[in-house]
Structure formats: C-alpha cells, structure tokens
Amino acid sequence: MNEPLDVLAVMAHPDDTELLCGGALIKSADRGRRTGAVDLSGGERGTRGSAEVRHREAERAAEVLGLSVRRGAGLPDAGIENDDESRTVVAGIIRELRPRVVVTHWPRGRHPDHRRAARLVYDACFLAGLTNFPAPGEAHRPSKVVHAAAYREDAGNPTFVVDVTDQMERKLEALGCYESQFEGKSQAGEVFPGGDRTLFDQIRAWCAACGSRIRAAYGEPFWTRETVEIEDLAELEVSTF
Amino acid sequence: MNEPLDVLAVMAHPDDTELLCGGALIKSADRGRRTGAVDLSGGERGTRGSAEVRHREAERAAEVLGLSVRRGAGLPDAGIENDDESRTVVAGIIRELRPRVVVTHWPRGRHPDHRRAARLVYDACFLAGLTNFPAPGEAHRPSKVVHAAAYREDAGNPTFVVDVTDQMERKLEALGCYESQFEGKSQAGEVFPGGDRTLFDQIRAWCAACGSRIRAAYGEPFWTRETVEIEDLAELEVSTF
Amino acid sequence: MNEPLDVLAVMAHPDDTELLCGGALIKSADRGRRTGAVDLSGGERGTRGSAEVRHREAERAAEVLGLSVRRGAGLPDAGIENDDESRTVVAGIIRELRPRVVVTHWPRGRHPDHRRAARLVYDACFLAGLTNFPAPGEAHRPSKVVHAAAYREDAGNPTFVVDVTDQMERKLEALGCYESQFEGKSQAGEVFPGGDRTLFDQIRAWCAACGSRIRAAYGEPFWTRETVEIEDLAELEVSTF
Amino acid sequence: MNEPLDVLAVMAHPDDTELLCGGALIKSADRGRRTGAVDLSGGERGTRGSAEVRHREAERAAEVLGLSVRRGAGLPDAGIENDDESRTVVAGIIRELRPRVVVTHWPRGRHPDHRRAARLVYDACFLAGLTNFPAPGEAHRPSKVVHAAAYREDAGNPTFVVDVTDQMERKLEALGCYESQFEGKSQAGEVFPGGDRTLFDQIRAWCAACGSRIRAAYGEPFWTRETVEIEDLAELEVSTF
C-alpha cells in the first residue's frame, strides 16, 4: 500500500493547483510533508497547447512544487460531471493515494468545471470512506476537505490564510512552466484581469492583498465548512489593529 | 513596570469572565501563560448579592481560574458607557497590565452593558496605544482583541473554538463561587434558559454543542475581525466528515 | 384514494427521520395528526447492518414515532440522484400519500445523499402538482416543504424551532430501535461527534442547545424558504431577554 | 397599578406607529388585546405642523387604532439620544404601562432618531426589569422586543409577517389623521418615494409586496433577535410554491 499523503490537491485542470494553492503546497513540502496533485482533466479543450504539452508542463511544475505524486484522472475537459462514474474514478484515486487533507476548488467558479469539481471531490472523499462503495481499493476517507478561495470575488472572508511569502517566487516559477497557457496573458483560471497587467503581476497583487489579512507579504486563502480549532488564546498571531 | 499579561479578559460584570471564557483562561494558565481579568463594574445593581459579596466571590473564582491578576474598573453597573472618561479608565488599565491578547464581549448582547463593554474595550485598546492619548501610563496596544461568542444565538459561526474539555469542571467550579448569583437559577448573563434545566446543565449543553464543532467534548467559541493564520495545511485538525 | 397525510418526512436513509425530525413527528401524532415517513434508500451500503435488518428496525421505530405510514422508495444508497427517474418515483409517492407538509434534509449535508435528497424532494413536490407530469397518480402538490436543520453547523439561525421536550424520550427510543447502526457510536448522519460522548448524549446536547432558542428543554430546528406568518403580536411566546 | 398592556409600540415620532405597525396594532385590538403607543418625541422639529397639531392628530389616530393608551415621552425631536436620562424616562413608562410585547424601530434607519430609538427602547426594556434600576415604578420587563421592518430596504427577510388585509383601510385612515404631515407627499418616515406615487399608494404597494410573502393581500413585517416557536409542523400556513 502507498505511503499516505499529507496534502493532496484535486483540481479541474493542470495549472489550477499552481494558481490556487501552489504556495501552500510548497510550504507543506518545505516542512517535510508528502504532497500530491490530481488534475481531473488534461485541459485538452483549452484554446492553447495540446494535452501532451500541458502534461509535460505539469510534470515540470510538479518538480518545482516538490510534489511526491502528480496524477491525471482522465475526466473530460469542459465536461466534468459529478456523476456516479466520475465519483468512482476519483474515490478510487483517493483510496490509492490516501491523503489526510484534500484541497479543491471553491464551490462556485468562473469555469463550470471548477464548480462541478468542487462538489465531485467533496462527494468522492466521503464515498471513498464507505466500505461498501464500489470503487477500487480499500476504504479511506480524508480527514479534511479544504476549498481554495483565491481570486474569488464572491468568497467573502476566508476561513484562514496561509503565509506563502517564502514560497511566492517558487509558486510563480511553477506557473511559469505552463508557457503554452500563460504567455502574454493577463488572466487565467479564476484570475480576472486587472487592466493590462500581466498575469504574474496580477497574481502578485491578489496574493499581496490576501497576505495583508494576516499582515504578511503574500498569502493564499482557504475556506472550510468546519470551524477552526485554536489551541490557546495566547498563541494567536494576526494583529487586530 | 508590571510583567505583561498574555491574555486579559475585560468584561462588564463579575462572573461574565467565567461564563464566557473561563475554560480558555484556565487552559492558557495551564500552559504557563500569565492571565488576568478586569470586571468593568462591580455588579452593584444586580438583584442578588451586594457588590462586596460579589467581590469576594470574584476573588475565589480568580484562584480557580489561576489568574495572575483580577481588577475592578469601577464603572457603574447597568450604566456602562463608551465615553471619553470610561475609555480613559480602561486605557489606563490596559497600559498598566500590558496584555497581548484581550478578550471581551460579543458586540451585541442581551444586557446593554455587554454591548457597550464590547465597544468600549475595543476602543480603549486602540487608544491606549497612542502616545498622546491622555490616560495614565505608557503607550501600550494589545496585539489582539477577541470577542467571546458563547451562548449568543445571533453570533453565526465562530472564527474559532478552544477545546476546554480538560478545563470544564474547573470552569464550573469557578462559576460555583458565585453562589449569590446562581443559586437555583436557570439563566445568567448571556445564558438563556433551556426550560427548567439548571444553569450548570445549561452551560454544559451549550459548551457540548460548541465543542462538537471541533469534534471535542466541550468548547468555547470566539470571534475576531481579523482572519486566522494557519501555518501548514497538513496541521489542520478538525475533521470535515 | 388514501386519506391525506398532515406531515410526511422524506429522508435519504432509515434513521434520518428519527435523527432530524423524530420529535416533531411524534408531537404532530400526539396532537392527532396523520404522519408518515419515506426512506429514499434502504441504507444498503452502510458498513453496519443489512438492508433487511435496517428495514425491521425502521418498522419498530415507526411504531414509536406513531407513524400512519412508512415507505421505502428503493433509490440506491450512496447513489441518490436528482434525475428524471428519481423525481418520477418520488412524485408518484407524493401523489399517493398526499401530504400537506413535507419535511426533508437541509440543502447542504455531510452525506452527498442528503444534499441530493433535499433537492430531489423539493423538485418532486413541485412536479407532483403538475397535471401533465408523467408520474403515476393524480396531481397533488404539498403546501409546504420544510427542511430539518438539526446538527448542521452551517445552517445559521433556523426559521423556527419546535419544542420537543415532551417527545424527547420517545425520539431517543425510536433511535434506539436502530441497534445495528448506533451501538457504541458517537456520531451518525449529520450528528458530528463531541469527543467520546455517546451518540445519545450528543443528540441530547444538541437538542438542548437548540431548545434554548425557544427557552425550552429540547427543540428541533427547521428552515423554510418562505416567511413565517404570525397571527397576532400579542401571541408571540419566546422571550427576548 | 395599571392593567398591563398586551402590545405597546414605542416609536420616535407621532405617525411612526401608524406607518410601521398600525395594521398589527389594530389587529391585536380587534382580537380584544389592550394596546398602546408611546411617541418618544413630539415631532416639534418637523418642517410641517406644530407639536400641538401633531398631538391632536395623534389622538385622533389613536382612536382609529383602538389604542387603550397613547403617551408622549417628551424627548427632543431630531435629538433622541440613548443616554442614561432617556433610558430612565422610557424605563419609567415601561414600568407604568407594563406591556408584554414592545414594538419599536428597526435597528438601522433613515432618520437618526429611528436608529437611536431602536436601541434606547431595547435597553430601557431590559433595565426596567432590574429591581435596583433607579427609574420610577416597580420593576417590569416586557417579555419581547419586536422591531418593525416595514419599508426598510436593508432589512433582509423578516422574521415573520402579520396579515393586515382586514386592517389595511383603517391603517390608512389612521395615517390620514396626520393631515399636516402627509398632505400631498410621496414619502414619510421610512417610506421612500416611488416616483410621483402618493404616499398612500406607496404604502399600499409596500404592504402588498410584503403581504405576498405570506400569500396575503397586505402584510406588515417584523424582526426579532430570538427564534420563532412553532407548535406543530402541521399547523404551518404559508405555502412554499
């Protein structure tokens, strides 16, 4: 049986992981965690870059992120559905990789695939833990499903932010591996344009605004259904004033 | 100059501290933190128990809580105002006790004193940090103002919960010191009645429901304006399912 | 034609009815109403207990609840879908049982079946009332669809609470019929654990916290899209202070 | 000692009661309840009509509303404060009139007096129940404080609506007593204009839109902090579809 993963991102398209939680994944890896990524589709319907090109790019990016494993799930780009078949596929991968924390999309999204992926992943994580659910492998249920809220205009206040100041350059380096997608663009995935600002400058601006929530240079925001536990009031860090 | 405090509760009446954040204060003390409490008024307009009686009760409760300091601010019971004079009094105490984290009421409240105390304490914490603010002592601004959301029907989801399972009996023991107030009652402070259930059983039920948010036996909920920082996705504890 | 039902619970799995609205159903029956329950699936994919065992348990529980009718809908456990076929099945049952008020799950849920059931039931109630909708039976549309919000951490304030103080023991007795499911457990359905507390103690704690919203010992919370009508301001019961 | 009141409106200016909850007060009176109104100020700073004129108008309106008592509190128009002195005045009136349910403004408002009145009345109701609070009379605490949400654009969904279809004409008749205020106007109090529509047509439109929430011709909306209790699911009236 595989060594379990500490954190696994399951996103709709190659590059979504880097855009939405690349910094937090690098940070976990920096701290010795086993991390991974699953790209639900190969991005084969995108206007730029073939699926093969995107695949090679994803592999290079995986190295920058320090992932222990990166996997495609083979679901159709621009056609992800939260149906029984897809849930079985994803539950099988969850059972194989055995992550403790799963990160996926925010439940709403610009791209229909993002919205569906958010629910598909949540459902598959639950179902993977049912002994009698007919997916391959042995029952495993991740302890947590976390939703990446980066760039979402409608996400309200995040449940928490991860300081990615020391990971910011590598996050952008990982994104830079997707030359076929981002060359000369000012928007991608959930990143809306900010006038003519380049995509990378736009990402910097958003992560900066988000980092400010925890009084740090750069941050990535996340949302969870469940409440945060704090061990001790005296350990709280982010200043009120 | 005094040794600074790690956590200071500033509440409207004696016993509010115990009701709202007694468990979290005991927990901080258990971990070696210096904790304190300020009772803004002496509770002299309450129907039961003179101010002296409540004062003695508060001192006994302070021992159970393990407080390093407990102080009255001398503001009028059932007449707390967020005015310049009161802000100067509270800012002076803040400057003297030099807390890093201040806990106070939720910004709304059943008792008008609670609502006003929440704002008075927030404002005084800010103003205490202005060098030119004319309160006694040297400028000091707490790093955080935290609001205790326990028992509030309108508080929505808390920002975080502190597990007080191991502190629950001592929390109730501290409340038991206020015999004059609670003898035979089914409600107090923000605690609404649950039929004829005794006050202590009612508190147990609420802390149990709240603890369940972090999958623990008993919890106390808190709210902050500012976002929570989480160091590493892999360290998140509370289960989603 | 069947005598119409006053209240009908339509839930995903046997025992969901008892967990979520058992007290309110008993109360309606106590007042002479005709009540019923539909279990959309037989719970056959649960780790414990066969579908037959759960069926017998459901029948015993139905007696304790005082139901006039209990019915399975034969949808697949861990695979409930809100599709045309399922809507036709449920609409057919609605037309046959002719309920005035239907109770179902909260629109979000821990178990994917719960989320889907909430929408499936809402849709089927609407469609059952269209003369030309091709389900068996004569058009019937329930007057109300009510969602049970018990144990939901994300449900916000309920639209209303039903006092189930006098029904609490029977609610737990009905749950006790599901020995195969609950023996030695600390969580089930939407009930999250509260440390090691037993499932029944956990339910008591939640219903107690909820009852306190209407100043009663135990309560079950519900949510409706539509606004509540109150006949006369002078008849309002729950105290503000 | 006075016979207690079932419902008492406490509003900032003469005519606010009629505009905001006139229908519900008439309905309570129709059902044999004792109702009353307190006008916190005499409206002496309004552009039209002297305080005396408004006083006479208020008396005529009181008859139409069927009030058992109408009283002025003598606070300054356009200068209502929630201070100790005003709270003592209002608490004294509460103690004298002994209402069970108090209706006041929504906590936000177009007129600064409305916002302050909402908090002043809430606080005074609480304080009037403290034996040691130094207002005239014997301690009395209303069971409920209800806020009238009519015409508020920012009030969200009301907690409940009262059907005032059978009271609508008398509500308008009571408003018609304030000739000095409303003659030829298209707005007043919280009623924003709807183009050139007359004030009465505008009120009809709003009460019609609000009545539709309970599927009735005309309604008045209210908000309470505390949750509504419903006796029996089978008794719920407002249709979902």
Added chain:
Amino acid sequence: MNEPLDVLAVMAHPDDTELLCGGALIKSADRGRRTGAVDLSGGERGTRGSAEVRHREAERAAEVLGLSVRRGAGLPDAGIENDDESRTVVAGIIRELRPRVVVTHWPRGRHPDHRRAARLVYDACFLAGLTNFPAPGEAHRPSKVVHAAAYREDAGNPTFVVDVTDQMERKLEALGCYESQFEGKSQAGEVFPGGDRTLFDQIRAWCAACGSRIRAAYGEPFWTRETVEIEDLAELEVSTF
C-alpha cells in the same frame, strides 16, 4: 453571420421573459438596441394552453417587447437539465445570436426548471466561448450574464434596478398576450399570490416596491456576480434619504 444582439433573455418557459425582464428589454429596444429572447422549453407540460397556443402568444408578445429575434430551444418543459446535450444546444444558439449581455433566471427558483436554467445558461455562455467546445458555430462568449431577481423572496438586495416606469404598460401588454396562461390567475412563474389580487395588480405591486429602491414608480431588479463600475461619484442618482 448574424448581426450581434445587445441583450438576449434566455428563460425556461414562454412568458418568463415578460414576467422577469420585459420592462428592461423594452427599454433597451426603445434606446435602439437589438434585443432577443430564447424560450428553453415550449411550456408543453403546463396545465393550460397547448405548446402551439403558447408559441403564438409568445410571438405576439415579442412584437410588443420589440424583440429582433425570439427562438425556442426545444428543451423539455418540467425536465430541463444542465447536461452536456443541453449545454451544446444552448451554446449553439449563443454562438448564432452572438449576444453581448445575457439575462436569465435567478440561481434559485420556485420551478425546478428555473433553477436549472440559471446554471445551464451560465455554463453554456462560458463554454460557447471555448474554440474547441463542440457546439455548432464559431466561438462567442457573452460579456455578461445577468440574473433577473424579480419576485424572489430570497434574493436579498439586487445588484441594480432598471427604471421601467415608461415601459410598465407595455410590459403588462406583453404579458396580456398570454391569455391562455394568465386569465383569472393571481400567480405565475415566480410571482407568488397576494391574496386574491389579480396577477397584473400583483406584478404592479412588486415592480412598485422594487422601483422605490431607485425612487422610481416601477423597477425590475437584477443580480450579477461581478461588481458594478461607476464612472464618477458625481453622477450617482438614487438618493440616500
């Protein structure tokens, strides 16, 4: 290639367009814009009026609205799904008609078709812009998707309101074309009844209440995910007081 449309309504059933955004469409046409409507289904499962009758009615209404084009999409009434096939159909129509602004239902709705249509239309607008998405025609993505919030009790504050005072009579005239549907009714589509008030009076009351938000006689409310841009603070129209 067709001349592009400025505004295109895509709604579930004939008459939804008139009910939800008829005034705004007339207003755009009055200002020289090219407008259109797509009826996703023919309303063939409605209790009254055959699909042919509704079709003829829709054509007459189109003339009153001043539409440049009206089209049916042939999806099944009471069975609209947001599936791959339907998205391909709608995306094909979007590519053919090339609208800049698309108006559809609010994301929740009384009729299941409304809820699904809202998401189907959003998704189809996105997908229509992907070069590689296999729908007929050349890639075209509308600049905006706007949701009509009229009559929705749960829609909260709209993002903006369009003043339809000068279009109100023609909106009702367009609705009057649907004799088969509305004759003698007091509700339709999202319009809930207001007692026995006729449908047209009910629509007037809602549009009046909504118009009052912008201080106009009649208005239609809309919601967008994205934020409104205002060119100049000095040009803001709606009064605060």
Added chain:
Amino acid sequence: MNEPLDVLAVMAHPDDTELLCGGALIKSADRGRRTGAVDLSGGERGTRGSAEVRHREAERAAEVLGLSVRRGAGLPDAGIENDDESRTVVAGIIRELRPRVVVTHWPRGRHPDHRRAARLVYDACFLAGLTNFPAPGEAHRPSKVVHAAAYREDAGNPTFVVDVTDQMERKLEALGCYESQFEGKSQAGEVFPGGDRTLFDQIRAWCAACGSRIRAAYGEPFWTRETVEIEDLAELEVSTF
C-alpha cells in the same frame, strides 16, 4: 451663497481622504466637478507631526487632488463623538458647502474615530436638511452619502468600484505630501501592513486587487445603503467571465 459642491469627502483625519477616495475625487475633478474635503479633526494626537505640519501637508495634497475647498472641522482627534454639538458643527458645514454627494468612512473601522465619523456624517447630512435643525445656515440635504470601503477586510463586496487607473499616480502623489505621517511606514489609517512592504506598495496592491473587480488596473471601492440604478442592460461594462 457658495456655489454647491458635486462631491465632498468628510473624513476623520487629514490623509484619510487621500487614502480612501483620493482617486475618485481626482477623477471627478478631471471631469470638471467641484470637489471638496472636510477633515473632522486636525490629527493632533498622532504620534508624528504636529497639527500645523499636518495642516500644511493637507493643503499641498488638496492641490494635487484638485479640490475646490478643504476645511477642518475642529473636532478632537482620537475623541470624535457623534453628539449633538458635533452634529451641529458638521451640519453647519454641510449647509455652507452644499454638496450633492458626501463620501465618508465605512461604518466600522480600525480607528474608533472612523466608526464614529461614519455615523456622525450620516446623521449630520440628514439633520442639515431639516429646516428647524438649529445649525447655522439654510437647510440643505446632500442627495447621497457614500461610504469608502477601501482596505476594509470586513466590508464584503462593494456596491460599486470607480476605475482610478488614470488617477493612481496623482493619488500617491497626494499621499506623498504627508511626509510626516508616512515616511518609512508600512501601514496607515485603514491600511493594514503586508509584511515589510512599503505603504505605497501596499496601497498599490490593494487598489490593484480592487480594480480587478471591474477588470481595471486600479480601483477604489464604495458602499451605499441604497441600490444602484442602471439605465440600460446593454450599457453594463464589467465582464462576467
């Protein structure tokens, strides 16, 4: 009598205007509007810079902003109250300057003065329009009160954003006039720090993130109680995707 102002900012301290709405004021001036600013206090309790220094800085900044008038109101720094005296002062200024649109703080704020200023200004705008309100000058009521939501972590989605891309450099130039305040700082007013980033870079990051909401390089966000009116659906600019 003075020529009326199109837009008037009324803020607590010198430099708040520049931080919160400097870009929008420059833009209005660029379009030929008459703009102004009132600094409620002189900032005399700040740690840095005397009131005189700040006054001279404010004058230089006024030139950069292109203000027609800048005025101090003489209220005490770190002691702004929303009391009768202050309302009379501000209402008098409103009557003198006769603005059509007034911009002030968001109703919550880091600095207690900001929170109070937001309410004081709202109230004074209302009261200034009452003929009988005893402030100097003739009755004048601004048409709108707009709240600047920039940098507020808790402000949710703004009602609208103004594109200040072409004004950004001048906004920063105006801020640069306040050398005594900002030299070497990373935070000020509502601007929380983003690690060690300089204040100006931090402002750029926030205005960039905000501009992205309207797909522009830089934006300033605002909130109004009242709904936005849009003239024509076809004129909507900000893209959905």
